[in-house]
Amino acid sequence: MSKKLNNDTLKALSEKGLNTDVFMEGIQSAKPLTYWDYIQPEALINLQVQRTDLPDEMVFIVYHQINELLFKMILWEIEQVAFRKDLKAKFFSERLGRISGYFDMLCSSFRIMKDGMELKQYMKFRKTLAPASGFQSAQYRMIEFASTDLINLIDYRFRKTINRNTPFKHAFEHLYWQAAGKNHETGEKTTMINLFEKKYLNVFIDFMKKYNNKNLWCIFENLPTKEKNNVELLNSMRHFDHTVNVKWVMEHYNTASKYLDGAQKAEKATGGSDWKKYMHPKYQKRTFFPKLWTSDEIKNWGEQNLEGYKILSNFKELEI
Numbered sequence: 269m270s271k272k273l274n275n276d277t278l279k280a281l282s283e284k285g286l287n288t289d290v291f292m293e294g295i296q297s298a299k300p301l302t303y304w305d306y307i308q309p310e311a312l313i314n315l316q317v318q319r320t321d322l323p324d325e326m327v328f329i330v331y332h333q334i335n336e337l338l339f340k341m342i343l344w345e346i347e348q349v350a351f352r353k354d355l356k357a358k359f360f361s362e363r364l365g366r367i368s369g370y371f372d373m374l375c376s377s378f379r380i381m382k383d384g385m386e387l388k389q390y391m392k393f394r395k396t397l398a399p400a401s402g403f404q405s406a407q408y409r410m411i412e413f414a415s416t417d418l419i420n421l422i423d424y425r426f427r428k429t430i431n432r433n434t435p436f437k438h439a440f441e442h443l444y445w446q447a448a449g450k451n452h453e454t455g456e457k458t459t460m461i462n463l464f465e466k467k468y469l470n471v472f473i474d475f476m477k478k479y480n481n482k483n484l485w486c487i488f489e490n491l492p493t494k495e496k497n498n499v500e501l502l503n504s505m506r507h508f509d510h511t512v513n514v515k516w517v518m519e520h521y522n523t524a525s526k527y528l529d530g531a532q533k534a535e536k537a538t539g540g541s542d543w544k545k546y547m548h549p550k551y552q553k554r555t556f557f558p559k560l561w562t563s564d565e566i567k568n569w570g571e572q573n574l575e576g577y578k579i580l581s582n583f584k585e586l587e588i
């Protein structure tokens with residue numbers, strides 16, 4: 269280490285409030301860092317607990333865990349945008365690019381779920397999983413809360429009765445996904461959703477509050493006009509919305525169809541929902557940024573080619 273660097277380093281450490289003598293002595297005694305201490309591969313590869321001895325159940329568990337790690341990275345990036353001081357379109361757009369990249373990975377890799385397991389094995393081990401469902405992924409719900417205003421996640425039937433002054437708990441009860449957690453005959457909540465809420469309700473309410481004015485849509489709306497009119501950012505917003513709410517949803521739907529329709533008799537979802545109606549984007553037409561799509565695009569939501577949304581060259585194309 270050069271003398272200059274040495275002095276600068278000591279000064280920087282001291283400015284951090286560290287006792288530099290103790291700190292430098294500590295470094296001399298510390299063990300050298302290794303890959304396994306830092307990345308923790310042993311912990312990671314021992315996190316899989318099968319319910320059966322069927323080999324393809326391992327594929328199912330690991331793939332879900334990979335999804336959860338990517339969800340974590342997505343939430344991480346959203347937070348960088350949401351709480352950035354003096355946010356610029358360039359930073360916003362770049363981070364959305366990263367997030368969409370992660371979702372693109374989730375879309376293309378869904379093949380692992382679709383072709384990576386034998387139907388016969390899946391049909392056996394899935395019976396040991398009820399009433400659990402991917403529906404109970406808390407991070408997926410957090411991505412939704414952090415991406416858009418709550419009103420865009422409310423079941424269409426109740427939107428008129430809910431606004432920004434509605435208590436969070438009330439809004440929560442009317443989220444679109446509540447419909448998948450009801451027993452359609454009795455109207456009662458299913459065990460799947462009751463367990464989900466018991467574990468996460470308070471976490472969700474806190475998270476909803478945290479992102480109430482900081483979700484990606486709010487942040488976009490409140491950008492200074494010059495930044496907001498950036499066409500690259502507009503296209504990044506559209507790409508993200510389409511990738512999550514059409515492309516990923518359709519990959520998921522197609523995989524679910526392969527297994528649940530592929531069985532000798534059509535199977536029910538482990539979570540118990542009327543899954544086809546619930547899941548296909550053409551029914552609920554869920555979007556994080558409805559104002560960034562034309563009325564025709566919304567009309568055809570989920571019907572168009574999976575890659576097929578238009579790259580805009582300016583805002584005028586949006587009819588707003």
Ligand code: HEM
Pocket residue numbers: 331332335336381400401402403404405408445448520523524525527528537538539540541542543547
């Ligand atoms: C063989 C593979 C899969 C099948 C058959 C399947 C099936 C289903 C079904 C039927 C539902 C509707 C809720 C219910 O269970 O009643 C659902 C919801 C859900 N699944 Fe999957 N799934 C699969 C893989 C995955 C993976 C890899 C993930 C990633 C974490 C995932 C995440 C979700 C999420 C987030 C929901 C809720 C979606 C929403 O509310 O719109 N699923 N899944």
